[in-house]
Amino acid sequence: MLKPKQMSRLLIAASRDQMAPVITELYRHNLFHIEEFVDQGQEGYEGFKIGTPLPGASEKSTDLIKIRAITNAIAVRGDDIDSVKTCPRAELKSKIERELPILERDVEDLTVRRSKLDTRLKEYEQKIVEITPFVSVPADLDLYHGYTRFTAFAGYVPREVVLSVPSEMYFSKGKEKNFLVVIAQNEQRGEVERTLQEAGFQSVSIPEESGSPQSRIDYYSGQVAALTKEIAEINEKLESVRNKHAEFLAACEEFLKSEVDQTEAPLRFATTKQTFVAEGWVPSDMVDEVSKSLVQATGGKIYVTVLPTDYEHDSVPVEYNNPDFAKPAQMLMDVYSRPKYTEVDPTLMLAIVFPIFFGLILGDVGYGLLLLVMCFGLRKIMKGEDGQMFLKVLRNASISSIIFGLLFSECLGFELPWHPIIFSRHLLIGGGSEGGAGPAIPALMIMSIWIGILHITLGRALGMYNHAKQDHGEHRMKAVMANFGWLAVMWGILVAIWSNVAMPYMFDLTKLPVVAAGFNAGTFAGGALIVIGVLCIARDSVLEVIELPTIISHVLSYARLVAVGLSSVAIAMVVNYMAIGMFIKPQLANLTIVGVFIIFVGVMIFLLGHTLNLALGILGGGLHSIRLHYVEFFTKFYKGGGKKYIPFGMKRKFTED
Amino acid sequence: MPVEVAVAATDLATIQASQMGMKAIGAGLAVGLTGVGTGVAEMGIGAAAVGAIAENKDFFGLGLLFTVIPETIVIFGLVVGLLLLF
Numbered sequence: 001m002l003k004p005k006q007m008s009r010l011l012i013a014a015s016r017d018q019m020a021p022v023i024t025e026l027y028r029h030n031l032f033h034i035e036e037f038v039d040q041g042q043e044g045y046e047g048f049k050i051g052t053p054l055p056g057a058s059e060k061s062t063d064l065i066k067i068r069a070i071t072n073a074i075a076v077r078g079d080d081i082d083s084v085k086t087c088p089r090a091e092l093k094s095k096i097e098r099e100l101p102i103l104e105r106d107v108e109d110l111t112v113r114r115s116k117l118d119t120r121l122k123e124y125e126q127k128i129v130e131i132t133p134f135v136s137v138p139a140d141l142d143l144y145h146g147y148t149r150f151t152a153f154a155g156y157v158p159r160e161v162v163l164s165v166p167s168e169m170y171f172s173k174g175k176e177k178n179f180l181v182v183i184a185q186n187e188q189r190g191e192v193e194r195t196l197q198e199a200g201f202q203s204v205s206i207p208e209e210s211g212s213p214q215s216r217i218d219y220y221s222g223q224v225a226a227l228t229k230e231i232a233e234i235n236e237k238l239e240s241v242r243n244k245h246a247e248f249l250a251a252c253e254e255f256l257k258s259e260v261d262q263t264e265a266p267l268r269f270a271t272t273k274q275t276f277v278a279e280g281w282v283p284s285d286m287v288d289e290v291s292k293s294l295v296q297a298t299g300g301k302i303y304v305t306v307l308p309t310d311y312e313h314d315s316v317p318v319e320y321n322n323p324d325f326a327k328p329a330q331m332l333m334d335v336y337s338r339p340k341y342t343e344v345d346p347t348l349m350l351a352i353v354f355p356i357f358f359g360l361i362l363g364d365v366g367y368g369l370l371l372l373v374m375c376f377g378l379r380k381i382m383k384g385e386d387g388q389m390f391l392k393v394l395r396n397a398s399i400s401s402i403i404f405g406l407l408f409s410e411c412l413g414f415e416l417p418w419h420p421i422i423f424s425r426h427l428l429i430g431g432g433s434e435g436g437a438g439p440a441i442p443a444l445m446i447m448s449i450w451i452g453i454l455h456i457t458l459g460r461a462l463g464m465y466n467h468a469k470q471d472h473g474e475h476r477m478k479a480v481m482a483n484f485g486w487l488a489v490m491w492g493i494l495v496a497i498w499s500n501v502a503m504p505y506m507f508d509l510t511k512l513p514v515v516a517a518g519f520n521a522g523t524f525a526g527g528a529l530i531v532i533g534v535l536c537i538a539r540d541s542v543l544e545v546i547e548l549p550t551i552i553s554h555v556l557s558y559a560r561l562v563a564v565g566l567s568s569v570a571i572a573m574v575v576n577y578m579a580i581g582m583f584i585k586p587q588l589a590n591l592t593i594v595g596v597f598i599i600f601v602g603v604m605i606f607l608l609g610h611t612l613n614l615a616l617g618i619l620g621g622g623l624h625s626i627r628l629h630y631v632e633f634f635t636k637f638y639k640g641g642g643k644k645y646i647p648f649g650m651k652r653k654f655t656e657d
Numbered sequence: 658m659p660v661e662v663a664v665a666a667t668d669l670a671t672i673q674a675s676q677m678g679m680k681a682i683g684a685g686l687a688v689g690l691t692g693v694g695t696g697v698a699e700m701g702i703g704a705a706a707v708g709a710i711a712e713n714k715d716f717f718g719l720g721l722l723f724t725v726i727p728e729t730i731v732i733f734g735l736v737v738g739l740l741l742l743f
Contacts (some may be wrong), residue, residue, distance in 0.1 A: 336719070567735065
């Protein structure tokens, strides 16, 4: 919690003939993050070379490419499939040898036929486009070609053209463009071309067809329909292949990928003629297990040891270490940046505070329930791991907004049967008859400011801790003091304000004894804090002092918790007032035929308005809550940029040993 | 005399109503103008961020962060508007 998983640097050395069992064992554990060996003459690695793949690597890669070609053609993705039962690897291996070539041939046949048909379909469609303009000319298509002494022109002109040379011409006036065909003697060709050019003639190609244009179009339309039907049949066949073999293909892909990964692993090791050395990271609590099983697999012919870690210079891979309920929030952390190994991992705080912020902004039982239903509905559709995490984040957020909705007494903008328990956010819209007491704006604002003050104080405190933990010599103390300085300035400003202005829900220091010049002791205490703070900041970096106004803007930024929330309440209430107050209620009092239609309009406004507001609410609530973390909270202490822990191995879904 | 009282009362009502109207105009200006400001500020950042994300997807988080920084301006406008009205 609050710290990434502790990692140990493991060094494995053995003779080359032990390479295969070692790789199999490491892959099975799915724990060893390989530190790739780069042949650049590191200290202690003189004379080592990058290893060569195990035998059989290229055949397996070819097989994997084949499988991927098939899965692409019929759109199978392992993520989207629920595995019903896992298949033993030995059985799968024989099945691959037996069935894969047949399946491959079938799918390839179908896709090749489909692409041929597609090409022909495009060709025919093009022909239809070419012939269409000639429909307006009462002449067969044979009449346009086959001359030795005449040239035919066809194309669009903006207006009628008069030719000075003897020629046959047909002009058809269209809605947007006028179509013109001209047949003239070859000798007058230049003259005709020049005249047409001047008239803004756009030439179209003359189709090499015979018969009347309309009959040709009918013929090609028939062909297109037949081809479309044939393509649909092929698609159906592919679909049936997909339904029948999807799981087998996903299992094959998984199996072959694991095989390829293993056979190519030596490319990441350092080797000599007789031995190999692999370095990597393993979670500290698993070191014993991994080394024991390695020794067992090789019959003791191996050397495994834990190397000392230099946290400043080694780039230790980072794996989150969070309680289950906080795991979905890791996705939000990864969007920003993975924590560094040496710093505090704020995932847990994010997991707790993010839903609270979301609830404060959306805070509506109706929207919360709709969102919850949506989450459960989408669970069937979004199968990938990231998608599931995202839905869990959304689920927590919607539960929180239901709770806050109960506290705010809001359901789709209406008041629930009780008055708001914490603060009222009901606006006085539509004459105030439904609005109750009106919103408690000042109280809400001050609440949000308090949240801001506490959140930022927590951020700065974590900043002090992070700097204190990191070893960068003389700078460490200065950095810690600078963080303290920022805190001192913020609280100094607060104390100074409290000493001069009495505000609800805040400390009142105005009663303190006056010391000098009409200012009381609190003002001076606050001033002193500010001065000390500025000095601390300036000692670390003078330029930072110009950032001082951000103290105020960052704290005030938390006012968005109220402002964005109120705007969504306002939209909900306006929608309700329009739909019910203006459309439905007056008509219900005196029902007529027209009235029923107007009521229908009212219902539509209600549905559309609330859908829009829900979408805005998710976007606003989510984006602003996460932004408060990313911009206001994380900038105080969080660096990020840690390396992701990618263990050598895979999570098996379709296969088993 | 009663006529003058009545006139004074009407005047007072008119003045109060117009004060309310002025407040509403002020609130509208606060939200509207800050909205324009935010839009102008986000225009450049957003375009650059989308470009960067197209090059490298890992930039998404940071890009989003940079893009929403000017959002604070319109929030301040909204806060001022709310404080004016209530």
